[in-house]
Amino acid sequence: MPNVEPTRVAILGGGKGGTLLLDLLSQVPGVELIGVADTNPAAPGIRRALDLNLRVTDNVVDLIAEQGLNLIVDVTGDPAMPALINQHKPPGAEILGGAGAKLVWNMVQHESTLQGQLFQAEKLAGIGSFAAGIAHDINNPLYLVLGFAEAIIEEHDPTTIRDLAQEIIQAVRRISTISREFTQYARQSISSEYVDVELNVKLEEAFKIAQYATVLQDLSVVKDYTGKQLIKAKPDELLHALVNLITNAIQAMDGKGTLTLATCDEDEVATVTISDTGCGIPDGRLEQIFEPFFTTKAPGKGTGLGLYNVKSIVGKNHGKISVTSEVGKGTMFRLQFPLEGQPS
Amino acid sequence: MSESGTDFLFGTSTGNGRVMVVDDEPDIRKVVRMTLQKAGYDVLEAEDGEKAIEVINTGENRLMLDVIICDIRMPKINGVEAIEYLRKEYPNVQLIVLTGFPDMDMASSFLRQGVVDYLVKPVAGEKLRDSVAKAMNQREIHRL
Numbered sequence: 268m269p270n271v272e273p274t275r276v277a278i279l280g281g282g283k284g285g286t287l288l289l290d291l292l293s294q295v296p297g298v299e300l301i302g303v304a305d306t307n308p309a310a311p312g313i314r315r316a317l318d319l320n321l322r323v324t325d326n327v328v329d330l331i332a333e334q335g336l337n338l339i340v341d342v343t344g345d346p347a348m349p350a351l352i353n354q355h356k357p358p359g360a361e362i363l364g365g366a367g368a369k370l371v372w373n374m375v376q377h378e379s380t381l382q383g384q385l386f387q388a389e390k391l392a393g394i395g396s397f398a399a400g401i402a403h404d405i406n407n408p409l410y411l412v413l414g415f416a417e418a419i420i421e422e423h424d425p426t427t428i429r430d431l432a433q434e435i436i437q438a439v440r441r442i443s444t445i446s447r448e449f450t451q452y453a454r455q456s457i458s459s460e461y462v463d464v465e466l467n468v469k470l471e472e473a474f475k476i477a478q479y480a481t482v483l484q485d486l487s488v489v490k491d492y493t494g495k496q497l498i499k500a501k502p503d504e505l506l507h508a509l510v511n512l513i514t515n516a517i518q519a520m521d522g523k524g525t526l527t528l529a530t531c532d533e534d535e536v537a538t539v540t541i542s543d544t545g546c547g548i549p550d551g552r553l554e555q556i557f558e559p560f561f562t563t564k565a566p567g568k569g570t571g572l573g574l575y576n577v578k579s580i581v582g583k584n585h586g587k588i589s590v591t592s593e594v595g596k597g598t599m600f601r602l603q604f605p606l607e608g609q610p611s
Numbered sequence: 612m613s614e615s616g617t618d619f620l621f622g623t624s625t626g627n628g629r630v631m632v633v634d635d636e637p638d639i640r641k642v643v644r645m646t647l648q649k650a651g652y653d654v655l656e657a658e659d660g661e662k663a664i665e666v667i668n669t670g671e672n673r674l675m676l677d678v679i680i681c682d683i684r685m686p687k688i689n690g691v692e693a694i695e696y697l698r699k700e701y702p703n704v705q706l707i708v709l710t711g712f713p714d715m716d717m718a719s720s721f722l723r724q725g726v727v728d729y730l731v732k733p734v735a736g737e738k739l740r741d742s743v744a745k746a747m748n749q750r751e752i753h754r755l
């Protein structure tokens with residue numbers, strides 16, 4: 268990309284619109300966010316700006332007086348705002364407010380809704396590929412329930428009957444755990460809040476779910492969780508991304524091989540790596556795999572949206588994704604999230 | 612309950628036949644054992660395909676095993692691999708697949724390989740015993 272001066276932008280209003288804009292613009296190359304102003308210090312946009320280490324203020328005038336500002340986006344909805352801005356803005360700065368801001372606001376919101384639907388669609392399609400694994404893991408304890416119940420019918424010894432009943436209770440608990448995990452994962456995520464998330468916990472949760480991706484399971488799993496820091500992320504989105512990466516790894520190994528899950532903190536960066544000893548990815552394909560609908564799986568087996576969504580989720584969380592691979596040896600995906608500004 | 616503490620390799624033979632159950636979950640093996648002991652079968656256990664092959668290759672089991680009941684999803688050597696091996700090396704031993712995985716393609720491919728039944732858990736005791744009885748009959752035919 269040519270090295271041009273970035274557009275320096277200030278956002279006035281930290282409500283829903285301001286927050287969405289903030290999230291969008293912070294990922295756009297060539298945009299430098301100067302800060303966010305809102306009179307309410309608890310506004311979501313203010314909290315999000317703090318997470319991103321941006322300047323926040325409750326004083327609009329302070330923010331727009333900033334020299335070198337190119338664009339002031341007014342999403343406050345305050346009728347007195349345009350006059351105030353005109354009075355204090357630096358000479359070169361343009362204003363996006365009123366109907367223009369509303370249009371942008373609507374477009375951003377529409378985009379965000381579409382993206383949410385895309386995530387959900389791909390997630391549900393993915394759950395389809397877990398169906399066989401889930402059936403297997405539910406049918407096993409169901410068999411125990413049936414078998415032990417049949418034994419109880421013919422049993423006379425009260426102690427034995429009690430033991431068998433205890434076994435049945437445990438089997439039922441197993442079944443309900445599985446169904447709980449999956450309904451939680453499948454439900455449309457309602458939280459759009461960035462919160463502190465422990466990567467290790469999410470990775471572990473994702474692993475549990477992704478295991479169902481294979482029926483002929485013969486995996487060695489190595490876990491090396493040395494990272495302890497929290498990152499700011501939407502928990503459901505992060506889980507979804509990790510499930511996708513682990514599922515891909517398991518599928519690449521055809522259920523056989525070594526899966527390595529690791530986290531570490533280093534130089535203000537939290538890193539997660541997911542490595543497999545699967546088929547690998549040829550060099551010429553390393554860019555392509557992140558494209559929407561790119562898949563090497565049989566028709567009906569993969570949407571090709573997995574990595575595309577992983578990449579955009581990681582981007583939204585201000586992280587980076589990279590991949591190294593050797594054909595026939597295996598693949599490693601690495602996610603990196605900034606730790607700066609995190610409470611430790 | 613019946614004498615589950617007996618050494619299965621040399622336990623009291625009740626004469627109805629010897630069955631080995633291969634499943635990675637001890638409780639599943641326990642249910643199969645209870646179900647089949649009721650019908651007078653001797654039951655051996657193995658926790659995965661590798662163990663199963665080890666057991667069948669030791670001493671007298673080679674001659675004595677009539678039926679193997681095998682899961683598909685298991686660590687080490689999975690059911691598909693174990694069954695392929697057993698079909699080849701021990702064509703007289705009758706195989707029954709008992710799995711939590713309902714898959715028509717897999718079922719028909721196993722049946723083509725000569726597996727007696729493809730049973731999907733949860734399966735009633737009566738049905739499992741019927742299936743083992745059928746396998747014992749085929750075993751008799753093979754012996755003739």
Ligand SMILES: Nc1ncnc2c1ncn2[C@@H]1O[C@H](COP(=O)(O)OP(=O)(O)OP(=O)(O)O)[C@@H](O)[C@H]1O
Binds near residue numbers: 393570573
């Ligand atoms: N760990 C991996 N090892 C080898 N190839 C991989 C790995 N992860 C992804 N790929 C390749 O990248 C392609 C795209 O992956 P992506 O997750 O986007 O879609 P998919 O897995 O094919 O479909 P879906 O995610 O809907 O099941 C895969 O089809 C596969 O060729």
Ligand SMILES: [Mg+2]
Binds near residue numbers: 511514515569
């Ligand atoms: Mg995928």
